[in-house]
Amino acid sequence: MVITPESRLGSQRLLLSLLFLVLWEAGSGQVHYSVPEEVKHGTFVGRIAQDLGLELAELVPRLFRVASKGRGDLLEVNLQNGILFVNSRIDREELCGRSAECSIHLEVVVERPLQVFHVEVEVTDINDNPPVFRVKEQRVLVYESRLPDSLFPLEGASDEDVGSNSVLTYKLSSSEYFTLAVKTNSDGNTQIGLVLRKSLDREETPEHALLLTATDGGKPELTGALQVLVTVLDVNDNAPSFPQSEYEVRIFENSDNGTVVIRLNASDADEGSNQEIFYSFNSLVPPVVIDQFSMDSNTGELTIRKTLDFEKVNSYKFRIDATDRGHPPMVGHCTVLVKVLDVNDNVPQISVTSLSLPVREDAPLGTAIALLSVSDRDAGSNGQVSCSLMPHRPFRLVSTFKNYYSLVLDSALDRESVSDYKLVVTARDGGSPSLSATASLSVEVADVNDNAPTFAQPEYTVFVKENNPPGCHIFTVWARDVDAQENARVSYSLVERRVGERALSSYVSVHAESGKVYALQPLDHEELELLQFQVSARDAGVPPLGSNVTLQVFVLDQNDNAPALLPSWAGGGGGRESEVVVSRSVDAGHVVAKVRAVDADSGYNAWLSYELQPAAGAERSPFRVGLYTGEISTTRALDEADAPRQRLLVLVKDHGEPALAATATVLLSLADGGQVPKSSLRASSGAAVAETALVDVNVYLIVAICAVSSLLVLTLLLYTALRCSAPPSEGACGPGKRVLLCSSAVGSWSYSQQRRQRVCSGEGPPKADLMAFSPSLPPCPVASDIGERQDLSDDHCGKVSEISCYVSSLF
Structure with missing residues (x-):
């Protein structure tokens, strides 16, 4: 068997342990203390050194120490006096939970010799924990169709204290619908619940808020509370309803298609699918409404489908249904009245109902000429039409009735000034902006015979060579009549008088239509130097009007007599x-x-x-x-x-x-x-x-004639210049008839020596017995500027050549 160092070390440790156990058992003792939880630091627990039989002086030398299993810091010994005191906060519930007994086990060790003592410190409970519900709010779902006396369990509270401190009693806040039921089972557990006292109505009160209070048995009592929210669940027992039974909407007729007319908002006191609503036209709504408007079934928006026209339909009235999605579905109704507001989109119309034309120029003031009517399909101010007339004269508009006007004569007419009037009638409505229409009228003025024929001048001077052939055209008179048609048809005739022993008509005649004047027989300058007569011009009006013109026919001498x-x-x-x-x-x-x-x-x-x-x-x-x-x-x-x-x-x-x-x-x-x-x-x-x-x-006579001739030429030139540069004034001679004196190239004067003429030239007395030779002057005009003419080149008349003229006032 081989002994390793590791095995030798383990054996030593085992021996030491056995020795310690023997010594502990030999010196062990038991001391019991009690201390309440949650006391302050330094609270006296007991005289541990004295109770263990140890001297205070040997505590330090023998290495006195206290050890606690896991909680060594809660209690401590003062080595100076041997007192055990509380070192830190002691929480019984933290140490022992809900255990009925709770103690702190201490081991007191001293050495030299080694002694071990066991000390038990009991921690007593105080009521420092209130009853606590697991959640702060508890929801209870109850169908509104539940019958009274129905029970709905609730979860109770818990108290971490023990003994009487943990004995709980419950109390429910006042409610007419619910009461609290408390039941203690055989195992000591308490069950609580809500009991329905009367039927619920979710639409009336969809939620009930209750307060459940738990109270412990400690002194003083501590309480805990739980918010109980009872939600009443819906059943489809309510139909959708609108805030109003009838809605009136106004919208302009020119609103664009798709414009929202109204957004309906029906409500259903139910909830969920029972509260979901869709909208539709009532089955009795006429097709014209459905064709004009569209309804959004989800949003309740009524929009324009086709263009509105106030003039065709100015209001629509129909019913809208709101249907929920419950089982069975329920329906609510409302009536919508859509009034179409007019906009000024129609121009006025002008109609001429009667027209009396032409208008006689002698029509009295106030004569009605035309009847007009105006209309506007718009309404209100948009359909109020006012009329004006251009030009303002000689007619005016008179309002005879609403939108009816008469065109009447306001001032005298004169067809010769204006024979036709172009009138413009303007009809303007009262819209903003206003619209207008115009109608043109042509008013013809009928002529009345209110103007006599007039000649361009009151007297004409005509020169005719003597010995003219019979029937020679010597002049043409022309009178103008500014009237029209028959009133302007002029006929001419001689104003008969005697010329010596003979009638005027034996000398001249005038053509009734053309105004041509003819010499009926040869004229003899030696017999008749001046033939003065009048021609009458008369129109064909009823009654006829006329005027006369004087013709002075000077018979120009021809050399038909020998000396x-x-x-x-x-x-x-x-x-x-x-x-x-x-x-x-x-x-x-x-x-x-x-x-x-x-x-x-x-x-x-x-x-x-x-x-x-x-x-x-x-x-x-x-x-x-x-x-x-x-x-x-x-x-x-x-x-x-x-x-x-x-x-x-x-x-x-x-x-x-x-x-x-x-x-x-x-x-x-x-x-x-x-x-x-x-x-x-x-x-x-x-x-x-x-x-x-x-x-x-x-000799003197010839010299005088030459001097007078020169003076006459100078005087006439000066007179003509003065007449052109200044208005005529009456001099010593005064106004008189203009006589044209002409001479031929050989100096033959229209007056013989035997005819005495008074010639006025500028200032001074008249001259008499004038004889002058032919000056070099322009030829004499043979026709006036306005159409009167002397035709001396007629086939039956001799030609007057190179005639020079002077115009002078003869008296």
Whole structure:
């Protein structure tokens, strides 16, 4: 057998243990103490050294110590006085739980010699723990259909204390539905429960809150509480219900599809599936509602399916069902009234119900012309329509009834100013924004005969060459009538009067429709220089209206008359041949005779010139004739060589085109001074004096005519310039008729020398006895600007060429 070191060490330990056990048994003792739990630190427990028979002085030398099995820190010994005291908190329930006995076992060891003592310290219970329920809140589920006296067990409380400190009593808070039942079994356990006193109604009280109180038997008493919540379980004994039996909803007609009209929220006093509700239209709801709206069965949302139209349907009333999912299901009902609100989505409509056209221009004020009606399918202010009229005159709108208007005449009409009115009637509603519509009316104004025919000017001046062919068109009158149709159809006629011994109608005529004026016979300037008459223009209205115009027809002279020798153109007898006795002693320039002739024409046609025609085979005559005076005078002194009888042929010629002429033969008898008869001498002397005076007068007359002509031209030019630059004023002459004075290229004037005219030129007195030569001026107009014309180029009339004119006021 081999002995190892390890085996030797184990044997030694075993021997020591056996020795310790022997010594312990030899010196063991038992000491018992009691201390309440939860006492303070330092609380006196007992005099352990004295009770074990140990001297205080030997405690330290013998290594006195106390050991506790697992709880060595709860109690401690003061080695100075040998007292056992509480060192830390002692909790009986922590040490022993719910055991009826609870002690702390101490081992007291001293050495030299070794002694072991056993000390038991009993920990007594105090009521430091209240009754405790395992949970703070206990729920009890009870169907509302349970009958009274039904029992519902509850879990009781526990108390960690022991003895009387753990004896519990229970108490339930006051309740009309529940009471507390407590029962102690044979094994000492207590059972508690709730007893139903009367039937429950979950819809009335779905939950009952009760307070269960447990009280222990300690002094003082401690309590614990438990919140008991009794939940009443539902049975399907309630139908869904709505907060209101009828709902009224207002929604605009222009709301979009899908817009939520109303969200219904029915409630069911039940719970669970008994409370789950789905919504639907009632079976009696008409199809138009189902077609217009849709119902969400889960959410109760009523939405628009199709576009609303207030003008078609302005309200919907229907029933909605709310059904729960219980067994059997129960149904609740409500009525929904959807009122569609109008928006201004319809323009006004204008209708002309009556129209009386055309309107006479003499219609009295207030005459009704048209009846109009306006309408708007909208409602309220959106359907309130007001009308306006453009232009504002001469018509206006008068409201006769709601939405009915009359178009009446507000001011006088004048068809000649406006014959047709374009009216625009505007109808505007009261919406926001407002909508409007327009209607156009064309009002025609009917004519009445309220305007007489009018001529462009009150008087026309017409120039006609004499010797015109019969039926010659000399002028066209035209009158304007601003009326219409028959009222504007003008007919013309002469205003009959006497011209000398003859009727006017024997000279001229006028075409009733065209207004053309015709000369019925050749006119003779020498017989009739001016033909003045009136033409009447009359319309075809009822009654007819008319006006007159004056025509001044000047007969222009033509060279149709040859010069005529006066019967006594010389000192002696008449005829185309005259004899004069001339003394041979007369000096050069002596007037021996005078040829006198006249021309029935006028102007240039009557302006005569005298020429001495040379005799065939005769020597140069000692006599000459004045070109314009007709005076025959000597060119030199007479001598014996001159023939005793001189035959002079004088050609008298006018200035017309072609020129007409006449001849006069003058027989001159040359006599010696003593042979000249006294009568001849006297006549010759008187003639010479007269001739000398006449020559002087003629010279002065020609000079005066030239001066006056120049002055007239300057005056007329100045007058025309003043009239164009300033308004006319009445001068010394005053207003008068305008007379057109014209001359041909050769200077033939429309007035003869025998017709005296008063010509006013600017300031100053009138002039008389005017004779002028043709100036270089523009041609005379033959037609006015407004259509009146003088047709002098007619096939039956002679052509007046190169006519120059001046306009002047003649008095």
